[in-house]
Amino acid sequence: MLENLKALQSTLQLEKLEKYKRRVSFGDLITDRWENARQYGFGNGSSCYDNVLILGEVQVGEHTWIGPNVILDGLGGLSIGNHCSISSGVQIYSHDTVRRSVTLGRAPVDYTPTKIGNGVYIGPNCIIGRGVSIGDSAVIGAMSFVNCDVPAGKKVWGCPARIAGDVEI
Incomplete structure (x- = not known):
């Protein structure tokens, strides 16, 4: 066999x-990437590689591409819009155990919904922290750590990510 x-x-x-x-x-x-996405209940035309780690409740809109080796943490709630590109190696979180760890287990795990708007591009190996909202048509540069909200139509990059200008369409 x-x-x-x-x-x-x-x-x-x-x-x-x-x-x-x-x-x-x-x-x-x-497996078929589009069938994987359908089985998760993602929107029409979205695709998701088999090796993507999906935790909790993750909502994905239509025609969104989720690349290989991605982590989508929906334990605190995660929504991703239509026509997004989530590049290889991206990690998007909606919970963390920081307070629980540093208090030796006295504090609870923290959960906060994370939201990715429509038409968002997230470059390879980015990390999106718990509770972050990324506005429509934003661009996140490769290897960025996003720990605060990103307004619609802005491009950001860095560690931590900072606004670098407007997205030109």
Whole structure:
């Protein structure tokens, strides 16, 4: 049985490599990104790689792309709008255990809803902290740590992220 799985994986990897010039995890070879998104109840036309970690209640609008190796923490509530791009390695949180840890368990876990508007681009390897709201048509530069709200139509980057200007459409 294991040898059959290995042969299937090898064949599917070669097909994917020839057709799309990429290698993906075994789960992404045998599942459809759009079907994954449908099974989570995400909006029409959205896609989600098999290796995305999804916790709690996550709402995603239509035609949103969620890249590989993403963490979507909806334990405190997470909503993502329509036509967003959530790049590879992005982590979006709606809870943290900071106060619980530093009080040696006396304080509770903190939960605050996180909201990503419509038409938002989040670059690779960004971290969006608990309770942050990102307005429509915002751009978050790669490897940024966003720990405060981002107004609509702004581009931000850095650690912590700072407003760098207006998005030009």
